[in-house]
Amino acid sequence: MSASPDPLSVPPPAVEEPDGDEQGPGDTSFDDLLPPLDDESTHSDDDAPMTDPVGLDPPSEPDAADDGAIASLDVGRDFDFDEEVADEAGDALGVNDPRAGDGGELEEGALPDGDERDGIDDEPIGVEESELPELDADDGSGEGNARLFGTLLVADEAVLESAERAWTLTLLHAVHERCGALATGAGTVVAGSSDLLWLDPGRSAPVRLALDGTRIASLALLGESRQVALCVTAFGRLLRRARQSSDSERLTDWRRAADLGGGAESLELCQLEAEPSSVVARLTSGHLVRSDDLGLSFYPLDPTFTAFALSATGQPLAALTKDGAELALSFDGGKTIVREPLAPAGREIAEGEAPLVTAWDNVTAIADATRGLAISSAGASAFRLVPGCAGVTAIAAGRFAGRATVWAALYRETADRTDVVMVDVGNAEARVIAAVAGADEDNEGAGETARLERLSWDGARLIGAGAMGLLAFEPPAGA
Numbered sequence: 001m002s003a004s005p006d007p008l009s010v011p012p013p014a015v016e017e018p019d020g021d022e023q024g025p026g027d028t029s030f031d032d033l034l035p036p037l038d039d040e041s042t043h044s045d046d047d048a049p050m051t052d053p054v055g056l057d058p059p060s061e062p063d064a065a066d067d068g069a070i071a072s073l074d075v076g077r078d079f080d081f082d083e084e085v086a087d088e089a090g091d092a093l094g095v096n097d098p099r100a101g102d103g104g105e106l107e108e109g110a111l112p113d114g115d116e117r118d119g120i121d122d123e124p125i126g127v128e129e130s131e132l133p134e135l136d137a138d139d140g141s142g143e144g145n146a147r148l149f150g151t152l153l154v155a156d157e158a159v160l161e162s163a164e165r166a167w168t169l170t171l172l173h174a175v176h177e178r179c180g181a182l183a184t185g186a187g188t189v190v191a192g193s194s195d196l197l198w199l200d201p202g203r204s205a206p207v208r209l210a211l212d213g214t215r216i217a218s219l220a221l222l223g224e225s226r227q228v229a230l231c232v233t234a235f236g237r238l239l240r241r242a243r244q245s246s247d248s249e250r251l252t253d254w255r256r257a258a259d260l261g262g263g264a265e266s267l268e269l270c271q272l273e274a275e276p277s278s279v280v281a282r283l284t285s286g287h288l289v290r291s292d293d294l295g296l297s298f299y300p301l302d303p304t305f306t307a308f309a310l311s312a313t314g315q316p317l318a319a320l321t322k323d324g325a326e327l328a329l330s331f332d333g334g335k336t337i338v339r340e341p342l343a344p345a346g347r348e349i350a351e352g353e354a355p356l357v358t359a360w361d362n363v364t365a366i367a368d369a370t371r372g373l374a375i376s377s378a379g380a381s382a383f384r385l386v387p388g389c390a391g392v393t394a395i396a397a398g399r400f401a402g403r404a405t406v407w408a409a410l411y412r413e414t415a416d417r418t419d420v421v422m423v424d425v426g427n428a429e430a431r432v433i434a435a436v437a438g439a440d441e442d443n444e445g446a447g448e449t450a451r452l453e454r455l456s457w458d459g460a461r462l463i464g465a466g467a468m469g470l471l472a473f474e475p476p477a478g479a
Contacts, residue, residue, distance in 0.1 A: 182454035185226035192216030324350035346383030398457030
């Protein structure tokens with residue numbers, strides 16, 4: 001009799017290892033992390049009674065509910081459902097309106113007056129105006145204050161008449177070099193780009209004088225013969241360069257005075273015609289400082305006055321307050337400042353984003369590129385708008401033909417052209433005396449090549465500086 005092998009001694013069959021990380025029913029890599037399926041701890045006790053989460057106990061016997069009897073369940077509070085009785089009359093607000101006839105439609109006489117329900121043919125509701133409350137605006141004349149509603153004055157672009165005889169335009173610098181600063185005095189003309197373009201009296205072309213290679217933002221000519229240029233660069237450096245000197249010098253004392261006025265980052269210069277050794281400057285904070293030693297040292301002026309705009313020359317010195325509400329004039333170089341409220345026409349211009357101001361004797365002009373030009377020959381209370389002066393980029397004032405005169409540069413962006421106008425102060429009328437044409441259309445990327453940034457009257461001709469460089473406008477013979 002042969003003996004049967006012991007089942008415990010038979011080795012288990014070999015199992016092929018799957019290639020790679022196979023996932024599925026045959027994956028046993030996570031068996032140690034899960035309890036075995038026959039673990040009794042994972043099942044509830046079969047003998048333990050089950051409890052319904054809502055508190056209802058099922059029948060104790062499995063076949064108890066199969067005897068055909070209806071089980072009585074406790075569903076909570078007793079509810080008494082009355083038998084619903086149909087309302088033959090219908091809802092008073094529904095289709096079966098008691099006012100309706102047998103056909104279910106309302107009779108016209110059953111509705112009150114004005115409630116015929118004809119849709120767009122309903123009669124208008126009568127309103128007694130005497131029963132309505134009065135409005136505050138009814139007490140006035142009906143003319144609202146435009147300032148309260150944010151009305152913006154925009155200059156008109158009416159076509160201006162040309163002068164009977166045009167002025168002669170001369171390009172003083174052969175190369176088109178953008179100039180953003182200008183000063184004249186004693187026959188000398190100086191324009192500023194990154195260098196100084198110095199035009200001596202009697203010369204037809206300027207001489208280039210190096211500064212520090214930075215764009216010049218403001219200029220003033222000092223000294224008895226106006227041979228010293230005081231310059232402010234775009235980075236706020238104050239430099240001084242004499243005509244015959246070989247180099248420029250940097251001046252820093254103005255920063256000490258600026259700290260007294262609330263701190264500043266740059267300067268805007270005003271050249272005083274009657275005091276060649278003095279200059280007034282407007283700080284970025286709006287306070288004014290003055291120097292009496294060719295810019296070597298500065299001291300603050302009236303600390304209660306802050307200026308938003310300052311004239312380039314001081315004959316007299318003119319300035320606008322921060323809010324554009326007042327005009328300030330000084331006939332002694334800023335030592336005494338007289339402030340007056342501006343007339344509505346002047347204030348509308350002065351409240352622009354970048355207003356310009358200039359004055360000569362009793363004539364004052366205020367301009368803004370968007371709002372236009374206003375002039376006065378009788379102080380701050382007599383400003384009048386000059387029609388057709390949109391796009392003002394530069395203004396100047398001086399004595400021409402024995403009377404105070406105002407000039408303005410009007411830039412026409414769509415045509416890349418600047419119209420230079422002379423204003424008749426008595427009639428508040430402007431006439432075109434010259435035009436500066438931009439680059440040809442074939443010159444792509446030329447931009448605003450005809451824009452003028454500065455104007456100055458040197459007693460015999462009108463000097464302009466801008467994108468084309470340094471220009472001169474000479475009046476016709478016998479003018």
